[in-house]
Amino acid sequence: MSLLPVLDKGCSGYVNDHVKDLDINTVVKADPFTIPTWQTVLKANDPQYIAKPSPAPLLIIQGGSDEQIPPVSTQLLAQHLCGIGQVLERWIYPGQSHAGVIAPSATDMTHWIADRFANGPNPDPYKPVGQNDVETTTCPS
Numbered sequence: 001m002s003l004l005p006v007l008d009k010g011c012s013g014y015v016n017d018h019v020k021d022l023d024i025n026t027v028v029k030a031d032p033f034t035i036p037t038w039q040t041v042l043k044a045n046d047p048q049y050i051a052k053p054s055p056a057p058l059l060i061i062q063g064g065s066d067e068q069i070p071p072v073s074t075q076l077l078a079q080h081l082c083g084i085g086q087v088l089e090r091w092i093y094p095g096q097s098h099a100g101v102i103a104p105s106a107t108d109m110t111h112w113i114a115d116r117f118a119n120g121p122n123p124d125p126y127k128p129v130g131q132n133d134v135e136t137t138t139c140p141s
Contacts, residue, residue: 053086063096082139
């Protein structure tokens with residue numbers, strides 16, 4: 001319980017650095033995938049089971065060299081969400097890592113968010129500025 005606040009302070013690398021000496025068997029009583037109640041919670045939080053689009057548009061920003069979440073994962077997520085009619089944009093910044101993408105995308109992200117609050121069109125016609133090599137996916141296209 002004393003390590004629980006670590007979860008709010010960083011991504012998986014940060015958490016791992018702070019709990020790496022912890023024996024997982026002292027924390028869990030059983031594999032959550034084998035407990036029906038946990039299976040329900042895990043399934044409800046798994047994007048592959050999302051069956052209807054959110055009314056809010058979605059922006060996915062990722063580094064092309066993300067070492068924690070493979071870009072193909074967000075590609076598959078975007079394909080699934082586009083398939084159910086979700087309005088979304090996905091921007092992949094080549095050469096950027098999981099955390100390294102934050103600075104190069106900050107201006108673009110802020111612009112996209114401001115457009116949402118200004119009731120701009122969805123999907124937003126805005127494209128990352130000065131980032132000609134950013135891979136973009138838009139749904140609906």
